[in-house]
Every structure is written in C-alpha cells, then in structure tokens.
Amino acid sequence: MAVKPRGAVAEGAAPVSEVVATLSDGKKIKRRILFMRACNERDEKGKLCCGHLKRWSDVSQEVKSKFGPDVEVYRCEHCKTLYLPAQGEPARTRHQSF
Numbered sequence: 007m008a009v010k011p012r013g014a015v016a017e018g019a020a021p022v023s024e025v026v027a028t029l030s031d032g033k034k035i036k037r038r039i040l041f042m043r044a045c046n047e048r049d050e051k052g053k054l055c056c057g058h059l060k061r062w063s064d065v066s067q068e069v070k071s072k073f074g075p076d077v078e079v080y081r082c083e084h085c086k087t088l089y090l091p092a093q094g095e096p097a098r099t100r101h102q103s104f
C-alpha cells in the first residue's frame with residue numbers, strides 16, 4: 007500500500023508521471039510523483055534511467071514563460087529530463103503521518 011502523507015492531495019493520482027510539455031530543444035518536462043527522487047525515464051532499450059532529480063536553478067526562459075517566473079524545476083542529472091513538483095506536494099517536513 008502506498009504511504010499517504012497527511013495533507014497530500016491525490017487528485018485522481020496515477021502512479022505514473024505525465025509528460026506536461028516538450029521544449030523546443032526536445033527536452034521533456036514531466037510532473038513528479040509525490041516524493042519521487044529518481045528519474046523514471048526509459049531509454050530505447052527500456053532501461054530505467056534512475057538519475058537523481060536535482061533542483062534546477064538555471065531555469066530557461068522558455069520554461070519560465072510556460073510555467074511562471076517562480077517555477078520550481080528539478081532536472082535529472084543523467085538524461086536532463088525536467089520535472090515539475092507533484093500537484094499537492096506539501097512543504098518538506100520530516101513529520102510522520104501518525
């Protein structure tokens with residue numbers, strides 16, 4: 007069973023991260039799953055990327071124009087796929103849910 011953190015909004019939550027946009031240079035922007043920390047892109051052989059998602063501070067103008075100047079973007083350090091925070095992702099705390 008999936009762990010549901012308190013306060014998380016799972017609106018029709020599907021266990022896949024959807025591609026929300028593709029940039030002009032071909033990079034994909036995906037929506038993260040809650041608390042997801044590794045890239046789930048697959049290469050042409052079907053192998054999972056599993057690169058670490060790191061906060062991307064050098065957000066391009068194209069991304070800002072699509073998602074706003076204050077958008078929080080994470081980038082896979084391996085395949086450079088971009089990720090937006092999950093919808094309903096709560097502020098980072100270490101609280102247990104009970």
Ligand SMILES: [Zn+2]
Nearest residue numbers: 045055082085
């Ligand atoms: Zn990746």
